[in-house]
Amino acid sequence: MFDAAAMQAPETADSTALPEAYGLDRLEDIADEEWLPAVEVSSAAVGRKADHLLDTISFAEWDYFSNAGQVLQNPGNLLPLGTNYEVDLLRAEDQLFPVFAATLGELARFREYTWNEHLPELPQNCEQQSLSLLLLDRISWSDLSANMAALMSQVGNRSAAIVFFGQEIPDDLRSWSVPILHLPDQRPSAQAIAVQMLFGGQDTYYADKGWLAANRLGHAPPETVGVDREKLGRIDQYVERAIRRKAIPGCQVLVAKSGQIIYDKTFGYFTYDKQQAVDHESIYDLASLTKAAATTLGVMRLEEEGKVDLAGRLREYLPAYQKTGLKYLRVRHLLAHHTGLQANLPIAHWLRQDDLFASSPSKDYPLAVSDNVYLKKGVREDLLAEVAEVRTARRQFFRYSDVNFILLQQLIEEQANASLDDYLNKTFYEPLGLQRLLFRPGLVFPESEIVPTELDRRWRKELVRGEVHDESATLLGGVGGHAGLFGNARDLAALFQMLIQDGTYAGDRYLQAQTIKEFTKRNGYNYRAFGFDRLAGHSKSLRRYGASDNTFGHTGFTGTCVWADPEEDLIFIFLSNRIYPDKYNNKLQKLGLRERIHKIVYQSLDSFRQDV
Numbered sequence: 001m002f003d004a005a006a007m008q009a010p011e012t013a014d015s016t017a018l019p020e021a022y023g024l025d026r027l028e029d030i031a032d033e034e035w036l037p038a039v040e041v042s043s044a045a046v047g048r049k050a051d052h053l054l055d056t057i058s059f060a061e062w063d064y065f066s067n068a069g070q071v072l073q074n075p076g077n078l079l080p081l082g083t084n085y086e087v088d089l090l091r092a093e094d095q096l097f098p099v100f101a102a103t104l105g106e107l108a109r110f111r112e113y114t115w116n117e118h119l120p121e122l123p124q125n126c127e128q129q130s131l132s133l134l135l136l137d138r139i140s141w142s143d144l145s146a147n148m149a150a151l152m153s154q155v156g157n158r159s160a161a162i163v164f165f166g167q168e169i170p171d172d173l174r175s176w177s178v179p180i181l182h183l184p185d186q187r188p189s190a191q192a193i194a195v196q197m198l199f200g201g202q203d204t205y206y207a208d209k210g211w212l213a214a215n216r217l218g219h220a221p222p223e224t225v226g227v228d229r230e231k232l233g234r235i236d237q238y239v240e241r242a243i244r245r246k247a248i249p250g251c252q253v254l255v256a257k258s259g260q261i262i263y264d265k266t267f268g269y270f271t272y273d274k275q276q277a278v279d280h281e282s283i284y285d286l287a288s289l290t291k292a293a294a295t296t297l298g299v300m301r302l303e304e305e306g307k308v309d310l311a312g313r314l315r316e317y318l319p320a321y322q323k324t325g326l327k328y329l330r331v332r333h334l335l336a337h338h339t340g341l342q343a344n345l346p347i348a349h350w351l352r353q354d355d356l357f358a359s360s361p362s363k364d365y366p367l368a369v370s371d372n373v374y375l376k377k378g379v380r381e382d383l384l385a386e387v388a389e390v391r392t393a394r395r396q397f398f399r400y401s402d403v404n405f406i407l408l409q410q411l412i413e414e415q416a417n418a419s420l421d422d423y424l425n426k427t428f429y430e431p432l433g434l435q436r437l438l439f440r441p442g443l444v445f446p447e448s449e450i451v452p453t454e455l456d457r458r459w460r461k462e463l464v465r466g467e468v469h470d471e472s473a474t475l476l477g478g479v480g481g482h483a484g485l486f487g488n489a490r491d492l493a494a495l496f497q498m499l500i501q502d503g504t505y506a507g508d509r510y511l512q513a514q515t516i517k518e519f520t521k522r523n524g525y526n527y528r529a530f531g532f533d534r535l536a537g538h539s540k541s542l543r544r545y546g547a548s549d550n551t552f553g554h555t556g557f558t559g560t561c562v563w564a565d566p567e568e569d570l571i572f573i574f575l576s577n578r579i580y581p582d583k584y585n586n587k588l589q590k591l592g593l594r595e596r597i598h599k600i601v602y603q604s605l606d607s608f609r610q611d612v
Helices: 059-068 098-105 138-155 188-199 235-244 289-304 331-335 379-387 402-416 420-432 471-475 489-500 513-520 540-544 587-591 593-604
Strands: 070-073 086-092 109-115 130-136 159-165 180-183 204-206 210-212 250-257 260-268 367-370 373-375 485-487 552-556 560-565 570-576
Touching: 059 188, 086 098, 086 138, 098 109, 098 188, 130 138, 138 159, 159 188, 180 188, 235 250, 235 260, 235 587, 235 593, 250 489, 260 489, 289 331, 289 402, 289 420, 289 485, 289 489, 289 513, 289 552, 289 560, 331 402, 379 402, 379 471, 402 420, 420 489, 485 489, 489 560, 489 570, 540 593, 570 593, 587 593
Parallel strands: 070 204, 086 109, 086 130, 130 159, 159 180
Antiparallel strands: 070 180, 204 210, 250 260, 250 570, 367 373, 552 560, 560 570
């Protein structure tokens, strides 16, 4: 019998403090060194944050609550919860659960209700995915128990669940036919773990069926997946040096291993004036990550539905190109950049025009690109018409080209009968619960939550913020098959976790495993995959450190990257705005920061052994 009471909670003293310096690498080759050499560095603050509690608590505390927490009953198999729940969070007025609320806010939209001598009045117009979640301990239950029937009548036909914090759960509470999650006390780490257990973010013990494996990303200390936190923590000094050298103003860095986020930090500020610190909700321009995290996903789904064939030619899907050389291009050639098409659209003449945008909508400026930025009528259509004039090569060869993915965007929009952003929102982002992975974020989020890119003195004559940096994507209305997607590290991690989980996430299937395998393997024309880049084509040294040949992902011009290694069940994400204040800042590349951090990640694997 699973006996949580027999376990003892560890001391709560902070065992996660990291040394000030872990060392920086030299600029010469380090392939023959087991670890990067130590170098004295300044400990000047650069705004580092590690906000998620579960990445930083001791392994002993994590282990205790992960084993002590359990689902006592689960009528209707409601738990674990899926994505996109609207939660009514109910608690006693004098019982605060701040960490529970903060962690819940990362996974679901919720409203909080409290009671004292009077029960709260719950709204009657509930959504289909609505849940009433009751937080209790022994004291609050003794106050509520006499009125529980009245409260449950208010809940009505909505789903309901109870989380009880305390060593012994009252017998009369278990008489209610709702799911009950029990944890032995309500310290902060227990509150955070309770949320993850509710949503399937970690392995959880169910009294009626035993252990149920996690089905979505959660947070956990590095030691849970065999990683020594001090060795992984060497990342900090690399990033801090890059910020001091003004390679980047700030960034988000995330590492997920075996379905758990084990490193999730933000560094620095939006700009070098240090007015606003980067946090986990900060939204970055992902640049060419759009190709992998948006357009390629759309093609994958359409291929599964039989609407697109990788061997099919463009003329089968886009009649507008029937009289051009583009009609002979195959879908797989576009995905592989094996067309020989020019790298960019011919937009120089557009950049010389000074009447393309207005600050308010009108019949002549109807298309919103961002807040207070509206595109002139007909510009998008005229630019797409010019694509037909792009010359095709006599012989197809590899050339990295944005034009390939603008053509794929048109293919998706034609076959899906929807705009690229609407199709992806409906098919992937919204069902996955990814609220901060989107096009045109300036129409949804306040400017204060969006990291600026370039101070554009040549064309836009202003700081670019909330509007895609790529000029072609801007002229297309902010949505391009090659650029335009914005996001944060956590949402991007969930998307790529779905891919390395063979297309499933939080109990739902988005793609077939065979489709993912087909698109992420080497394409047969060059070192890349279909729509994705492959790490094996870039970094032989990372392969020596343990990266598998099947690692896929993409990089972005603004200073971003995402890499997923399915063999190691590993995700690495780096998001920055290295092009602030201008796109000619190439210090990030000179420092090789992204690759060097990635090496530390691989070096850290299997570096922790639990004492027996």
